[in-house]
Amino acid sequence: MSTTDAAKQATQRADAADEAEARRLEDEQRLAEAQEERAGSRPDWSPLPRRAGLKPDASPLFSLRTPIPARWRWTLAVASFVIPLLIWVTLNALGTIKPTFLPTPVAVFDALLKMIESGELFSDLWATSQRVLLGFGLAVLVSVPLGIVMGTFDAGLALFEPVIAMLRYLPASAFIPLLMIWLGLGEPSKVAVLFLGTVFFNTLMTADAVRGVPRSLIDVSYTLGARRGEVLRKVIVPHALPGIIDATRVNAAAAWNFVVVAELINATAGLGLRIMRAQRFTQTDRIFALLIVIGLLGLVIDIALRQLRARVGKWAA
Numbered sequence: 001m002s003t004t005d006a007a008k009q010a011t012q013r014a015d016a017a018d019e020a021e022a023r024r025l026e027d028e029q030r031l032a033e034a035q036e037e038r039a040g041s042r043p044d045w046s047p048l049p050r051r052a053g054l055k056p057d058a059s060p061l062f063s064l065r066t067p068i069p070a071r072w073r074w075t076l077a078v079a080s081f082v083i084p085l086l087i088w089v090t091l092n093a094l095g096t097i098k099p100t101f102l103p104t105p106v107a108v109f110d111a112l113l114k115m116i117e118s119g120e121l122f123s124d125l126w127a128t129s130q131r132v133l134l135g136f137g138l139a140v141l142v143s144v145p146l147g148i149v150m151g152t153f154d155a156g157l158a159l160f161e162p163v164i165a166m167l168r169y170l171p172a173s174a175f176i177p178l179l180m181i182w183l184g185l186g187e188p189s190k191v192a193v194l195f196l197g198t199v200f201f202n203t204l205m206t207a208d209a210v211r212g213v214p215r216s217l218i219d220v221s222y223t224l225g226a227r228r229g230e231v232l233r234k235v236i237v238p239h240a241l242p243g244i245i246d247a248t249r250v251n252a253a254a255a256w257n258f259v260v261v262a263e264l265i266n267a268t269a270g271l272g273l274r275i276m277r278a279q280r281f282t283q284t285d286r287i288f289a290l291l292i293v294i295g296l297l298g299l300v301i302d303i304a305l306r307q308l309r310a311r312v313g314k315w316a317a
Contacts, residue, residue, distance in 0.1 A: 103284050107285040111289045115286070124273070132256060135194025135255060144206050146160065147202070147210060161207075165204070172193050180265060208247075218235060
């Protein structure tokens with residue numbers, strides 16, 4: 001074999017080796033890409049097994065989002081009060097807890113009657129109700145318009161949300177020393193505690209309700225010739241009103257929680273003040289009686305707001 005032929009064969013072998021190496025690299029690259037695609041993609045869900053449909057006579061009590069008969073609704077509502085009462089009576093009858101810590105229902109009822117007969121219950125109830133109505137009423141007057149602005153305009157959201165999101169984490173009770181210095185020991189400082197404890201949360205919840213208005217409704221309103229003010233008054237506010245009332249229901253309960261703290265500021269009357277005085281003398285029967293009064297009054301307010309929501313938002317789910 002000549003030198004020229006040997007050189008040609010060596011060149012051919014080198015070219016073949018280079019092509020084999022190139023094919024190997026391409027195969028490795030394709031394999032790596034396929035593995036990345038499998039890792040990044042969600043695995044296919046296995047098909048659901050075939051099951052029999054729901055029985056026609058299945059009880060609506062255990063069906064998802066199914067209305068129940070009015071008779072069952074009232075029965076369950078009564079049971080929600082009767083069951084805790086039975087547990088309370090049972091614990092007293094077994095003697096597992098001393099009456100000093102858990103008074104009997106009879107003792108609580110007697111303490112309630114004594115406060116009614118003396119007239120102190122009504123005076124305290126009126127004083128506390130005035131503070132809640134004034135403090136939380138001012139919070140609603142401020143938070144609802146502000147929440148509508150934040151939920152409707154992105155500029156309002158960008159301007160107010162950061163500072164409100166920060167202020168809502170500040171406990172209202174931490175402002176009491178400042179409020180005593182700024183407003184004194186009278187009623188304004190107590191009302192201010194209730195205002196600060198509810199206004200920020202109600203503002204953000206109102207803004208969320210307004211942002212829940214579908215954009216399609218706004219676009220259709222503009223298409224039909226409505227102006228910006230008309231869209232706000234006739235579309236956005238009516239659609240968000242049930243959600244705004246729901247936010248008010250939630251924060252009304254918070255106002256009643258803060259009133260006990262507010263009445264620590266040199267109060268002369270109020271349910272919170274009466275509870276603190278009963279605690280000093282270990283009068284747990286009076287504490288239970290006052291808590292029941294606050295709970296019943298809160299239930300009445302909640303029912304009233306739910307009825308209002310049902311009237312102004314009959315179309316809402």
